[in-house]
Amino acid sequence: MLRAPLSPDETAEPRRRDGCGPLLPTVVETRPMRQRLFEHLRAAGEASRADLSRLLAISPASVSAISAELLAAGLVEEVDGASRDSTRGRPPVALAVAPRAYYVAGIKLSDDAHSAVILDFAGELVGEATLPSGAHRQPVARTLVETESVLDAAILSAGLSRADLWGVGLGLPGVIDHARGIALWSPILAERDTHLGAILSERLRLPVTIDNDANLLTLAELWFGHGRTMTDFAVVTIENGVGMGLVLQNRLFRGGSGLGMELGHTKVQLDGALCRCGRRGCLEAYVADYALVREAQTALDWNRDTAESARQLLDSLYEHAKDGHAGARSIFRRAGRYLAVGLANVYQLFDPNLIIISGGQIRFDYLYAEDVLAEVRELILDTGRTPPHIEINAWGDMVWARGAAALALSALTEQLIGEGRVA
């Protein structure tokens, strides 16, 4: 496999997001031309040189030169482009990312189960595994053992070995300093300020990048979901916690020093419901799974001795609500209204063109019903503009891990093709 990064290349001219004035946000396109071409290829699956030139507004000569370099490095290969234009004699040759040039792993840790996937260099899934987590909150040492287990299971399912991996992306809930690889606080870890990136990297002897899980889901939308056609959008995630990610001009936005976007811990009620972070009135204390479980115990007169799991309890709550149980309906109704508050606040502050409610377990359609979306419209400033577009994107359980793998692929791509800043 190839390990040497390519030589530094020309940086594309910075492009302003628009040409409307001097004070607009200076979020500009900084990816080198080579990187833009490569990422387009990975997103599109395959493309002819002529398409690349037209779609990316890069001269045919530059496309040829960049293609030649990527082909020589083994990062891209020529494929039979017959499927695109088979009617005119000889099928055209298309370019595609060389899938077996590299493999990466993505791992998502949660308080319920850990999951891992293996992706090839083209971003295709080649292996996956899920293992239950030992405890709701546990010491890092224990989490590391479980992380290694789920990773090895995924590698095995792909028919690969650890030596075949370039690196690992890891996501977990909490306040994660991506740049420094530190988990400052996570609801699933007993310790604070864990240098999780470095510790895991040393343990696996592989490059490891870590991030907040909502950012990973946002990355999954960017790489494999809506982001293939959108450049600016917000993602709100709901599972055992509420998270948020923001994409501006194809890139994750993280706020001032990289630790913003904590939507789940914005306050929507003074002296409100207790959150697992220890504060009161956080959005997730009304909307997240654990908040519903807490109320379900009251509504359904839950008996601790039956040892029903949280997921079973929620499923039961949902069934009761569908059957017209007043308490159960009231729980979903309130959660839906607070969710509407959260979505309205995201719109009011970040003004995204699209909000995607995304996650692996979007099961409770009460939360995503038309009356919740109507409530969002009733909460936001009436400016005469089209109300925000809100979409629901229910992925399978493995989407978080795929986002984590995208993080690793992104680091790898940056190293090979980008500005070469990744260690």
Next chain:
Amino acid sequence: MLRAPLSPDETAEPRRRDGCGPLLPTVVETRPMRQRLFEHLRAAGEASRADLSRLLAISPASVSAISAELLAAGLVEEVDGASRDSTRGRPPVALAVAPRAYYVAGIKLSDDAHSAVILDFAGELVGEATLPSGAHRQPVARTLVETESVLDAAILSAGLSRADLWGVGLGLPGVIDHARGIALWSPILAERDTHLGAILSERLRLPVTIDNDANLLTLAELWFGHGRTMTDFAVVTIENGVGMGLVLQNRLFRGGSGLGMELGHTKVQLDGALCRCGRRGCLEAYVADYALVREAQTALDWNRDTAESARQLLDSLYEHAKDGHAGARSIFRRAGRYLAVGLANVYQLFDPNLIIISGGQIRFDYLYAEDVLAEVRELILDTGRTPPHIEINAWGDMVWARGAAALALSALTEQLIGEGRVA
């Protein structure tokens, strides 16, 4: 006076905000070298060529070339730099922005009074005026007449005429589409979707740029306040409304399509207090002047017949609170607690290094007391990080108008020295 923009110049190499990884926000330095040099000069007052080279990391040869061009165009002049280093024989020659090369006006409209300032090209105040506004909310036609009056009064006070002005920056509360010059909704205008920029520009026969007033105050902080030493900060404004501005890498951030940052209309209480936007539970419905006035009427058993102004009523409320009046204290206490919620949410979402509570009328120290700041610390996620730094910056009444003038100066500078995109 000079009117011709300089020739397009070299763009500085894009600088990443940090070198920490591939997925950090791509807010980069896109100002041309010439613009950075010029803006540094304006902020610093004066600087020698050697200082400019050292502080901006531009080669001495480039500094010389750029200086020569700016001097030839009359935008910069040589001044006696004696004050900097008078001990070593001949005083060094320093550069400074040529103050009389251009003049701009800045106007701030509110429901109470309008204010206007005239700044010279170096950003120094040369004239100002304030006029009461006719009504709380009024037709645009009436507002335009008042705008012209306050502008002319400021021009007169500067000893200038309208022909001496390059252009006007105008700020008002509400949802303002800066890029298109449209006031989508403003609490002080009877109409919606007003093409205020174009209408006023035609009326005055001058270039006009409009913006949300909180963005102007943020610009004032950036040009004349804390921004002279900080590159990233958030500003929260409180007067008859609650606004917010965000500066990232020396530039205003406006969210997805430029209409975000509506902190005053984020919801902090489901089915809460009525806001002047018509919705319930907005932050400003608990914190803004009008919210305090509303409650003061109850607390102080206010008699409508006395025709006391809102400002007098608030002053009276404040005196009562200082004297221990329970109702008055409770009003400030609740407003302070909701303000803490707003500040905590700003920190949780945008993660700024500094939050500046800024405005012309920061009078009620109950709102900015230590217990409010302590409440912010109690509301945010405990990640072990240093809690956000919060500063109070009380300006005079004219600060909003100075920010508006900075908007015009910024547009002018961009046209003369920047990428030349301004019409």
